[in-house]
Amino acid sequence: MEPLHRVTAQTVDVLALMLQSPEPLWGLQIVKTLGRPSGTVYPILERLERQGWIRSSWAEHSEVQERRRRLYEFTADGADAARELCRAQGRL
Structure with a gap:
């Protein structure tokens, strides 16, 4: 896992x-909950995954959900x- 530089x-x-x-x-759940644009959230998720902080997988669609969702x-x-960083930022 790489440290976050930004x-x-x-x-x-x-x-x-x-x-x-x-x-x-x-x-999209993250986008809606935070009220941040997808153009902000998705690059963050991609960077976190690339640096080994998170992983993603595809959830198959079901009767209720027509499209596959990428889960993080x-x-x-x-x-x-993340806990350490959020504590340092006063978020936990």
């Missing part, structure tokens, strides 16, 4: 939201690092 308020918002969730979150969750090291 930590913005938006990045901390994404990390804090993911820490609060007991299960993986899908991208922490890696073990990523969750620990």
Whole structure:
């Protein structure tokens, strides 16, 4: 896992939201909950995944859900690092 070189308020918002969730979150759910543009959230998710903080997987569609959703969750090291970073930022 790589350390984050660029930590913005938006990045901390994404990390804090993911820490609060007991299960993986899908991208649009994060966008809607935070009220941030998708053009802000998705690049953050991509960077966090590339650096090993989170991982993603595709959830297959069901009768209720017509489209597949990409789910995001922490890696073990990523969750620990996110807690530490959010504490340092006063978000936990």
